[in-house]
Amino acid sequence: MLDVRGLCVEYGGDGGRVRAVDDVSFTLRRGEVLGIAGESGSGKSTLAYAITRLHKPPAEMSRGEIRYTSPDGTSVDVLSMADGELRAFRWEELSIVFQSAMHALNPIMRIGEQIEDVLAAHRPHMTRQERAARIVELLGVVGIPADRASAYPHELSGGMRQRAMIAIGLALDPEIIVMDEPTTALDVVIQRQIIEKIMELKDTLGFSVVFITHDLSLLIELSDTIAVMYGGRIVETAAADDFYRQPRHPYSRGLLASFPTLGGPKRELTGITGSPPDLRRMPSGCAFHPRCPVAFEDCSVRAPVLYDIGQPGRGATRAACLRYADAGPGPGAAGDDTEDSEDRFAMGEKQ
Template identity: 60%
Template sequence: MSAVPTRSVWTPGQVGRVAEPVLEIKNLSVDYGFDANPTHVLRDVSLTLNRGEVLGLAGESGCGKSTLAYAATRLLPPPGMITGGEVIFTDRSGDQVDVLSQSDQDLRASRWQDMAIVFQGAMNSLNPVHRVGRQISDALLAHLPNMTKKQAMERSADLLDMVGISPDRLRSYPHQLSGGMRQRVMIAMALALDPQVLIMDEPTTALDVVMQRQIVEQIAELRDRLGFSVIFITHDVSLLIEIADRIAIMYAGEIVEEAAAQDVYRRPRHPYSDALLHSFPPLRGPRRELGGIPGSPPDLANRPTGCPFRDRCAHVFDACATVHPELVTPAVPGDDPRRQVACLRHDPARVAAGGYEPVSVPLELSIR
């Protein structure tokens, strides 16, 4: 991998036409606890991020979204422990490396240059006793030893200007910036070395809706200009519909549905996906009643048998109590063959053997 960042050739609008993987998470499993009975928080999670794509990752708090991001970048703190899987990163020249097997030295060189992360809570991520200019330039100097301090500060000023902040803010401390400005500083830091993958862990948390909109538009504009790929983590599915090319829905440490963003929005196949969509009001169209999701997510320390969503599902049937659903292409005519859903009602083999029609979850699903 190159020691000096080089910019890839990028044409706006190429997303969706070229499916070239840049990051492949394969059967990633994570446990919390070192005793004989650890809690299995991630179970064989697989995701593929294509070059230039925005992949949204959504689900309720505690479903494993952040754990997946930190495990994939080897930033998972104890007592978290990766127990299986691979994270394959493909650089611009086509060379591949398993992030989980990299040496500490190679991993330090790769961070911020190949993959960067914008952490949840910008105020807690920035050092409160250092000016933001120093914090950005430190990352540049650590990875580019031939760069002078003057050049690093000039590059830092360019980065702030790129995210819509006046360069004279380089001398500001984090507490002197608004929440939206701090989040933009974090985005500028993450893009300092022109990474190929940007992981954003709920970057709009605690921001008002106007600032959320500005941050989302900023990310979309920078993605089109620079060509990096994004994993955008949030519990707000409505936000993902505006920015994501594909959306993966997580529940109880597993992916339960993955499809194009518009397919998830207009034709959700998993009852949990539909319930999430009915948890926010539509901005256009006819009025509809908002429906919350009854009950609570399962206790991962005592994971139930069968489908983890069955106690909260309106379409539950007998097999859901004993059979754990796997990700399959839905047995619905006309569906995108790349779509996947973990629901027994959509399993083609079970539909054929059980003699019932697959459920196409309606947009007006009544959650019991």
């Protein structure tokens, strides 16, 4: 449904241009949940705004292609759409649920009025009574009582505000919903309710989801495919089960090692030393090599691409690590996944 190729997003400023999304490519299929993970500053939200073309200056999509294919097989380039085409495309075909519902919702408009705005703009043929019925229907779909349509955002709990945002995103039955950290700042009980509601709606309505978060435990549970971003680039893509059982990129392993498990033997949480890179002064070679416990000499001079690991094709794991390059020198090259290499990673030793 959505095919993104070589997408680059840059921010201009007095200090020069900063590339926040660098050569990102991925494919979203019908009914699929694509999870995008990474630390703060890795480019996740910038990517979400790029997909929906919500960037304003000084942001600029300097290169790449975003191609959307509708259910009838019609394919369009989102980046070449005129303003009128883009207005019709958003919410009809692709909608977004923003990170903070309290900031995304208009504080001086009632929840029902904000949903009605979407319907009035895109469904001018609907009568007022039909719009009112649709508002009640949408609120019911996300588990909000109909009488809360007259409430202002500040009169709703955090979970209900987030559900109201999802209701707005669903108003026109879009084919794709981009969710930018929709459960951030919610407690775990409400978070669970939101996730269960999203998955229930996806299975019922058949839309696809791009789910963006820094919480890998969420993505592993709800995603079909996971893409991990670091320094503006995708460094690993894999089926969710494969990613959980055997993450391939050292950064992915570090992220997973930062989460405690609910069962099994006790283990020490290792995490990742250091901080994400400054996009204004990116390291040479592999952007992760200053923090990588298994880096070798070439990592500081050669920039890896996404290498296919195992059998290429749909769902195959790809990792941007020189250990998987056919001609990659140094220990662990050419896809070596020995137990010794795993132990050295866990202990944080440099190869």
